[in-house]
Amino acid sequence: MPIEHALSELETVLGDRLSRSKSDLDAHGGSETYFPLAAPQAVAYPETTEEVSRIVKTCNAHGVPVIAYGAGTSLEGHTSAIRGGVTLDMSRMNKVLRVSQGDMDAAVQPGLTREALNEDLRATGLFFSVDPGANASLGGMAATRASGTTTVRYGTMRDNVLGLEVVMADGRIIRTGSRARKSSAGYDLTALFLGSEGTLGIITELTVKLHGQPEAVSAGICAFETMGDAVEAVTAVIQMGLPMARIEFLDAEAVRAVNQYSGTDVAETPHLFVEFHGTDTGVAEDAARFAEIVEDFGAKGIEVATKPEERSALWTMRHHAYWACLGLKKGVQGVVTDVCVPISSLAQAVEETAADIEASIIPGPILGHVGDGNFHAILLVDPRQPDELEAAKALAARMNERALALGGTVTGEHGIGMGKLAYMEAQHGDAWDVMSDIKRTLDPNGILNPGKMVKPGNR
Amino acid sequence: MPIEHALSELETVLGDRLSRSKSDLDAHGGSETYFPLAAPQAVAYPETTEEVSRIVKTCNAHGVPVIAYGAGTSLEGHTSAIRGGVTLDMSRMNKVLRVSQGDMDAAVQPGLTREALNEDLRATGLFFSVDPGANASLGGMAATRASGTTTVRYGTMRDNVLGLEVVMADGRIIRTGSRARKSSAGYDLTALFLGSEGTLGIITELTVKLHGQPEAVSAGICAFETMGDAVEAVTAVIQMGLPMARIEFLDAEAVRAVNQYSGTDVAETPHLFVEFHGTDTGVAEDAARFAEIVEDFGAKGIEVATKPEERSALWTMRHHAYWACLGLKKGVQGVVTDVCVPISSLAQAVEETAADIEASIIPGPILGHVGDGNFHAILLVDPRQPDELEAAKALAARMNERALALGGTVTGEHGIGMGKLAYMEAQHGDAWDVMSDIKRTLDPNGILNPGKMVKPGNR
Numbered sequence: 001m002p003i004e005h006a007l008s009e010l011e012t013v014l015g016d017r018l019s020r021s022k023s024d025l026d027a028h029g030g031s032e033t034y035f036p037l038a039a040p041q042a043v044a045y046p047e048t049t050e051e052v053s054r055i056v057k058t059c060n061a062h063g064v065p066v067i068a069y070g071a072g073t074s075l076e077g078h079t080s081a082i083r084g085g086v087t088l089d090m091s092r093m094n095k096v097l098r099v100s101q102g103d104m105d106a107a108v109q110p111g112l113t114r115e116a117l118n119e120d121l122r123a124t125g126l127f128f129s130v131d132p133g134a135n136a137s138l139g140g141m142a143a144t145r146a147s148g149t150t151t152v153r154y155g156t157m158r159d160n161v162l163g164l165e166v167v168m169a170d171g172r173i174i175r176t177g178s179r180a181r182k183s184s185a186g187y188d189l190t191a192l193f194l195g196s197e198g199t200l201g202i203i204t205e206l207t208v209k210l211h212g213q214p215e216a217v218s219a220g221i222c223a224f225e226t227m228g229d230a231v232e233a234v235t236a237v238i239q240m241g242l243p244m245a246r247i248e249f250l251d252a253e254a255v256r257a258v259n260q261y262s263g264t265d266v267a268e269t270p271h272l273f274v275e276f277h278g279t280d281t282g283v284a285e286d287a288a289r290f291a292e293i294v295e296d297f298g299a300k301g302i303e304v305a306t307k308p309e310e311r312s313a314l315w316t317m318r319h320h321a322y323w324a325c326l327g328l329k330k331g332v333q334g335v336v337t338d339v340c341v342p343i344s345s346l347a348q349a350v351e352e353t354a355a356d357i358e359a360s361i362i363p364g365p366i367l368g369h370v371g372d373g374n375f376h377a378i379l380l381v382d383p384r385q386p387d388e389l390e391a392a393k394a395l396a397a398r399m400n401e402r403a404l405a406l407g408g409t410v411t412g413e414h415g416i417g418m419g420k421l422a423y424m425e426a427q428h429g430d431a432w433d434v435m436s437d438i439k440r441t442l443d444p445n446g447i448l449n450p451g452k453m454v455k456p457g458n459r
Numbered sequence: 460m461p462i463e464h465a466l467s468e469l470e471t472v473l474g475d476r477l478s479r480s481k482s483d484l485d486a487h488g489g490s491e492t493y494f495p496l497a498a499p500q501a502v503a504y505p506e507t508t509e510e511v512s513r514i515v516k517t518c519n520a521h522g523v524p525v526i527a528y529g530a531g532t533s534l535e536g537h538t539s540a541i542r543g544g545v546t547l548d549m550s551r552m553n554k555v556l557r558v559s560q561g562d563m564d565a566a567v568q569p570g571l572t573r574e575a576l577n578e579d580l581r582a583t584g585l586f587f588s589v590d591p592g593a594n595a596s597l598g599g600m601a602a603t604r605a606s607g608t609t610t611v612r613y614g615t616m617r618d619n620v621l622g623l624e625v626v627m628a629d630g631r632i633i634r635t636g637s638r639a640r641k642s643s644a645g646y647d648l649t650a651l652f653l654g655s656e657g658t659l660g661i662i663t664e665l666t667v668k669l670h671g672q673p674e675a676v677s678a679g680i681c682a683f684e685t686m687g688d689a690v691e692a693v694t695a696v697i698q699m700g701l702p703m704a705r706i707e708f709l710d711a712e713a714v715r716a717v718n719q720y721s722g723t724d725v726a727e728t729p730h731l732f733v734e735f736h737g738t739d740t741g742v743a744e745d746a747a748r749f750a751e752i753v754e755d756f757g758a759k760g761i762e763v764a765t766k767p768e769e770r771s772a773l774w775t776m777r778h779h780a781y782w783a784c785l786g787l788k789k790g791v792q793g794v795v796t797d798v799c800v801p802i803s804s805l806a807q808a809v810e811e812t813a814a815d816i817e818a819s820i821i822p823g824p825i826l827g828h829v830g831d832g833n834f835h836a837i838l839l840v841d842p843r844q845p846d847e848l849e850a851a852k853a854l855a856a857r858m859n860e861r862a863l864a865l866g867g868t869v870t871g872e873h874g875i876g877m878g879k880l881a882y883m884e885a886q887h888g889d890a891w892d893v894m895s896d897i898k899r900t901l902d903p904n905g906i907l908n909p910g911k912m913v914k915p916g917n918r
Binding site: 009095100101102103105116144145146147153156158159168171173174175176177179180181182183184186187188192193194195198200211212214215235239240241279281283285338340341342343354372373374403406407408409410411412413414415416420424427428429430431432433434435437438439440441442453454 | 548559560561562563564603604605606610615617618627631632633634635637638639640641642643644645646647648651653654655659671672673674694697699700726738740741744761769780797799800801802805830831832833865866867868870871874875877882883886887888890891892893894896897898899900901912
């Protein structure tokens with residue numbers, strides 16, 4: 001068995017940092033959502049780039065799959081070891097290597113989580129902006145081109161990664177990008193690896209942009225009578241050019257979930273959560289203009305949180321929404337959708353989705369980063385009821401098809417993984433062939449997260 | 460001759476839109492800078508994507524080079540037909556296909572220039588932000604990942620292109636990206652084609668982001684005693700997080716050139732040109748804080764231009780700087796450098812460059828988009844004096860090596876073309892091989908702008 005040869009070679013290098021314990025394999029082959037367990041044959045815990053290179057080289061020689069694993073917060077089954085192999089758990093490569101206050105950038109290892117980075121930055125007056133909610137690893141966030149609540153202002157991982165160190169399928173170590181803020185020097189390999197989900201190379205270091213902590217922050221929530229009013233209010237605010245740092249939507253059911261989970265007593269109607277960053281006068285002006293616009297859409301009960309602890313409570317509430325939704329019904333799993341559409345189609349997309357869910361047999365609270373046109377329905381299914389999973393998949397399919405028809409995407413931020421592979425053809429057409437060609441060139445033996453991202457048959 | 464077969468096939472398709480007149484060939488094989496004439500054997504003027512596909516397919520079948528040509532404003536010899544072939548002049552594909560005010564995006568053809576697009580947008584309250592100075596075509600700007608004066612606020616082409624239509628080397632037509640503001644759906648082919656300089660495919664359509672015209676704009680200039688003071692002032696302003704829409708540096712000699720060219724009487728010392736976009740109170744606050752900070756670095760003579768015609772005069776002055784510099788000495792050509800470094804190293808990079816130029820036999824005014832860490836020395840050489848071109852190349856080499864040593868890039872915005880190919884290895888190391896592998900996969904016959912971007916021998 002090639003895998004046995006590979007593992008015995010790896011054991012020589014890694015010693016007890018190559019784990020074959022069942023609990024470890026299962027923990028790395030599972031998923032936060034509905035994907036079935038698909039465990040690797042071993043879990044490696046590399047500590048250096050050179051070790052990663054060595055592991056990949058060995059696996060490449062033996063044709064053994066290598067699956068990079070960050071914090072395991074993927075919602076689309078990215079790390080499922082569907083063809084077995086070795087999972088590279090990057091959690092020991094979790095150091096902040098450099099912080100440059102003057103240049104507002106940092107070099108970090110991929111296993112570092114975004115919260116750990118921000119903790120480390122606390123004294124510097126800087127922060128790392130990309131905020132997917134979960135305390136994901138930065139390598140995983142890069143590999144899925146993640147984004148989140150602050151993207152409307154500070155961008156996605158695509159906008160916040162200046163360069164990468166990557167181990168290629170043959171073990172070569174390359175560096176992409178530079179520390180300059182922009183560059184026209186050749187193909188944008190950084191962007192190519194961002195979102196490649198471990199199928200083109202293993203990210204072993206990232207240079208990320210940091211942002212200055214805003215002088216003043218103002219956050220608030222407001223309630224709407226209908227979902228349509230809330231979403232149209234967002235569209236109007238965006239079109240007025242108001243510089244929001246965050247603008248989040250929760251439907252009535254998501255608010256109810258959050259109330260139950262966090263013990264809050266927010267009115268159970270559609271809500272927007274908003275935040276402004278700037279100077280004292282700037283955020284006051286922004287908040288006042290925001291209130292003026294959303295009142296035209298019937299916004300009520302505008303509450304402003306200016307104290308850090310109030311704001312923190314507000315965003316914690318939002319960040320726990322996924323778990324809160326799962327708490328709405330006992331024993332359920334979530335099928336999480338992630339469409340993103342042009343902002344002018346957002347109201348239509350959200351309302352038609354809500355109507356579909358209303359007509360289905362399962363609940364599905366809706367929430368999202370509406371400033372980007374991105375929203376999620378958390379479709380709640382009882383895994384013992386096959387018709388519920390079927391209903392969820394049908395709802396998700398309709399959302400995805402609608403998003404594509406509106407010029408959008410089936411995934412705004414969660415990535416392809418197992419869950420969206422079936423939509424690659426519909427979304428990309430012949431461009432999917434080009435992706436598959438690139439994959440074949442950079443990973444000729446098909447060892448990097450095989451079975452994901454590219455055409456079946458294309459490894 | 461394969462080329463004759465190809466051309467006679469193309470003539471059937473294009474009729475008199477396939478030109479073989481010497482003046483046309485020479486006009487397309489020349490350069491705005493010091494690169495020697497390298498003319499194609501024919502110039503094709505396609506009018507549709509399907510025609511581009513047909514041309515490329517024919518050339519691919521016969522192994523004939525295809526060089527995409529926009530407005531011919533490249534400073535690095537991108538469009539030199541160094542192996543002959545067919546130049547695709549995209550100037551007839553210059554339509555605005557769609558403008559969506561609600562989504563703040565537009566679909567355009569690649570031959571449209573940025574000024575023509577902004578003219579078209581005038582009544583909408585929106586504008587296209589990327590501003591390289593020259594009235595470049597949008598296809599060319601995409602192909603070189605261009606940027607310019609407003610990049611410090613609105614980003615480069617990388618940040619302002621949502622999607623592309625591309626004709627591949629085999630004639631396939633693909634679409635990349637989507638109209639959503641963000642997407643995690645697969646490899647970022649949009650980013651891969653941006654900056655690929657016509658070597659991976661021919662861009663036949665772009666979906667670009669638009670921005671709302673700011674409610675208020677305030678621009679100004681201020682003078683410094685030394686170059687170091689000016690650059691350090693910029694670094695300080697950036698680090699304070701002041702949201703500048705533009706921040707440009709001109710050294711004393713560049714100011715002198717601009718005065719001569721535009722008939723202005725700006726004091727001939729190092730200057731910053733700055734602009735703020737926002738609300739009335741916002742830009743007033745920003746301008747006041749800017750003044751406060753730069754005064755600490757000895758800024759004098761702060762002049763504010765709030766009227767549109769004054770601002771327009773100011774930026775026209777800046778945009779003509781390249782031609783103004785060429786006017787400093789009769790009969791000279793420009794060797795234009797384009798380094799970009801982390802902002803904390805900017806003062807060092809600029810000052811060491813100035814000292815090098817001072818010690819050389821040629822003049823070289825310095826100016827740049829200092830908010831991005833990007834600056835240019837316009838090295839002025841008499842083409843009849845070989846030692847002057849040698850001196851310019853030696854100065855450029857030192858600038859490039861210094862930029863790389865400081866973690867920067869040899870080209871912030873002009874691209875590789877002919878002028879920077881020699882630095883690809885130093886800048887990218889083994890990552891250059893990865894680029895070359897991608898090129899070989901997507902253009903196996905090496906017909907797309909051959910001799911550029913990738914390793915010699917790799918076509």
